[in-house]
Amino acid sequence: MLGIDDGPFVKGQDSVPLAGVLVCPPNYVEGVMISSCTVDGDDADDAILSMVNRSRFREQVRAIMIDGVALGGFNVVNIKTLSEALNAPVITVSRDQPDIGAIEKALMAHFPDWERRLSIIVQYNVREVKLPEGRAFISSVGIDDQEADALVRRCTVRGCLPEPVRLAHLVTTALVRGESKGKA
DSSP states (O other), X not given: OEEEEEOOOOTTOSEEEEEEEEEETTTEXXXXXXXXXXXXXXXXXXXXXXXXXXXXXXXXXXXXEEESXXXXXXXXXXXXXXXXXXXXOEEEEESSOOOHHHHHHHHHHHOTTHHHHHHHHHXXXXXXXXXXXXXXXXXXXXXXXXXXXXXXXXXXXXXXXOHHHHHHHHHHHHHHHSSOXXXX
C-alpha cells in the first residue's frame, strides 16, 4: 500500500513536495519515495506516476491511498486515470466530508478551468467508513467498495487516517519544516 501526501506550503509558492510511503499493512514501512507537484497546477497525476514508475519499489505498489483528491492546493488527482496507468486501485482518504459547495466556490473564484477540476472531484462517490476511533471519508476506483473500506480499516492503526497516508504526511512535513509536527 502506497500512501501519498503533500507538504505544507504558503501562498505564492511554486511547488510542494510529495511523499509516497510504501507500507505492508498495517504498519511495516518498506520504503519512501519523494516527488513534487505545482501548487494549484495540473501535474499531480504526472508527478505521482513518475514517482512510482521510477522507483525500485514499483512492483510492490498494489494499491494507493491519497490524502484527499487534490495535492498542493487544487492540483486535482484524477484517480481513475491514475488507477488505470498504474494498474492498481486508488483510494482517497480524508478526515472530513468534502464540502462540494465550498470547493466549487473556491474553484470558481481562482481558476479559469474550474469546471474541469470540479468535474474530476465530483465524479466519484465519497462514502463514510467507520473506524474504531472515528471515521474517514473515502472514494475509490479499481477496487470493490467493501474491499476498499476493509483496506482502510486494516491500515488504520490509531485515529482516523491509514498509516500509509499518516506516514507520508509526517515525511512531507519534515521535508518542509525540518521535523514532523501537527496532526496528519
